[in-house]
Amino acid sequence: MTTHADTTTADELLIGGAALTSRLILGTGGAPSLTVLEDAVLASGAQVVTVALRRVDPAARGSLLDILERTGVRVLPNTAGCMTARDAVLTARLAREAFATDWVKLEVIGDERTLLPDPTELLDAAEQLAADGFVVLPYTNDDPVLAARLETAGCAAVMPLGSPIGSGLGIRNPHNIQLIRQAVTVPVVLDAGIGTASDAALAMELGCDAVLVASAVTRARHPAVMAEAMRHAVLAGRAAHRAGRIPRRFHALASTTDEGRPDL
Amino acid sequence: MTATVVLNGEQRPLPAATTLAELVADLAPGVTRGIAVAHNGAVVPRSEWRTTAVRAGDRLEVLMAAQGG
Numbered sequence: 001m002t003t004h005a006d007t008t009t010a011d012e013l014l015i016g017g018a019a020l021t022s023r024l025i026l027g028t029g030g031a032p033s034l035t036v037l038e039d040a041v042l043a044s045g046a047q048v049v050t051v052a053l054r055r056v057d058p059a060a061r062g063s064l065l066d067i068l069e070r071t072g073v074r075v076l077p078n079t080a081g082c083m084t085a086r087d088a089v090l091t092a093r094l095a096r097e098a099f100a101t102d103w104v105k106l107e108v109i110g111d112e113r114t115l116l117p118d119p120t121e122l123l124d125a126a127e128q129l130a131a132d133g134f135v136v137l138p139y140t141n142d143d144p145v146l147a148a149r150l151e152t153a154g155c156a157a158v159m160p161l162g163s164p165i166g167s168g169l170g171i172r173n174p175h176n177i178q179l180i181r182q183a184v185t186v187p188v189v190l191d192a193g194i195g196t197a198s199d200a201a202l203a204m205e206l207g208c209d210a211v212l213v214a215s216a217v218t219r220a221r222h223p224a225v226m227a228e229a230m231r232h233a234v235l236a237g238r239a240a241h242r243a244g245r246i247p248r249r250f251h252a253l254a255s256t257t258d259e260g261r262p263d264l
Numbered sequence: 265m266t267a268t269v270v271l272n273g274e275q276r277p278l279p280a281a282t283t284l285a286e287l288v289a290d291l292a293p294g295v296t297r298g299i300a301v302a303h304n305g306a307v308v309p310r311s312e313w314r315t316t317a318v319r320a321g322d323r324l325e326v327l328m329a330a331q332g333g
Contacts (some may be wrong), residue, residue, distance in 0.1 A: 027333030037331065052332025053300065055272040055325065056292050064329045065298045080332045093307045094327055098300035165333065192333075214333030 011238065013209055015187055016103060016135030016156040018074070022047045023204070024234045025076065025189065026227070027214025030166075034062045036223050041071045044217065044227035049073040050105055052080050053095050065099075076137070078105040083118065085125035092129050104129060105159070105212075106138040115165040119146050123153060130154030139191050142172075144179040151184040158184055159212060162203065163193030166215040170199040174206055181207040197226075197233035204237025205245070267320035278320050285313035291326050298329045 012019040026046040031037035041049060049068055068075055077095030082088035085108060092104040108125055110118025117140055129136045135156045140146055142160040150158050160180050163169035170193060171177060181188050190203035191212040200211045213230050220226035267278040271287075281287040284301050292299060301308045302325040308316050318324070 028331040029333040031331055050333055052330045053327045054330035056328045078332050094300035094302055097307055098298050
């Protein structure tokens, strides 16, 4: 039985020694421009925002880092595109050098078409990076056993997918997300698959500690508006989780008492 | 045969830059942060860019922040 936290105290999320008041993490991939991205970051209220590391583009206009600095967010580098532990570890170390942070969103992809994580390479990379002092936030399958292994490896959180990256299919196995929440003590961040605000709310209602959203915001018709919707959804879902939902029933349970009902 | 390096995946003549610091300055002028360099598959800390020579046959990756989930 889950006991719900004292709802009168500040509801901070602790990751890697940092106290965050926002439980929404924003991914920056897919935004049509840096201006649109900046508006979305501000509307989301996110305090942590992901970035990737790519070859220097002499034609790049504007600076992503300048925008992120202006908005005051913490940068969370990812290892997107890596398919081996070796590549992911090297990318994380390059990101630490580039962004002066030891936080890393660890992605090790096992399949190009589905972009599903490669569990053995992921665990290998997580062990190496945690041992090297990184705050490792692994993008993982919705597998409670793997999540527990990642926690044992020293990860600061686990980030199970709701469904494949960019699919917008929502949370395909809510039960596994709940099992993961019970399987680990580190924060659980629902990552990937969120399509719209109700998916984010559901993640929080299931007990997730935070939600990471990228495409659902950056590829929405109005990214800043969707970012705001996600902010509200995460707050609402979190509050609902802490409030404690009523049990599901097969039949009705009247909310109005039968007592004193007139016989007409 | 001319001396070459592989820079960001492309084989090129050995650049005029003789150190990583010069190479980065040529590739990304004015950019002072958010850059990392892999030299033959190893991370080179910024503090060592000035003293790390660029030599024929080197594999170099010069990377910067990009949008990504």
